Amino acid sequence: MITSSRLTTDGWVFVAAVTTVIYLVAMRWCMPTPKAQRRTFLAPLAGCVFLIPSAALKGYSVSFTLYLYSCGLLMMVIMLLPVRKRVAADIAEQEQKPWTKVPFNTFSLYWIAASSTGCIVAMLLLWPHVS
Numbered sequence: 001m002i003t004s005s006r007l008t009t010d011g012w013v014f015v016a017a018v019t020t021v022i023y024l025v026a027m028r029w030c031m032p033t034p035k036a037q038r039r040t041f042l043a044p045l046a047g048c049v050f051l052i053p054s055a056a057l058k059g060y061s062v063s064f065t066l067y068l069y070s071c072g073l074l075m076m077v078i079m080l081l082p083v084r085k086r087v088a089a090d091i092a093e094q095e096q097k098p099w100t101k102v103p104f105n106t107f108s109l110y111w112i113a114a115s116s117t118g119c120i121v122a123m124l125l126l127w128p129h130v131s
Helices: 009-030 034-040 042-058 062-096 106-130
Strands: none
Touching (some): 009 034, 009 062, 034 042
């Protein structure tokens, strides 16, 4: 499956499948309510429904598309796991009080912004080494 440290398309399919499982398990653990858990399960479906056809129309390779899909899901896990308790409390409070806007926790916002930036930079730097 791995040849000269580069993954084949089959390898990227495997990586995407494993990443999807990791994402689903992590999000189930992070989200405080059944409603929030159901919403997080839509991300892999949306990735398949929107990302794959869009990439095909733009002429991106299957490997590149699966790389983006996998990185996107892992980025969400990296952004939410460390601040899951704070985010979960905000989500639960917002669901209990839908008529008021619950302010986000400041640390969570900074963590999510910094970690997403770091993930995007890592994605850009790693692609030449994994393609």
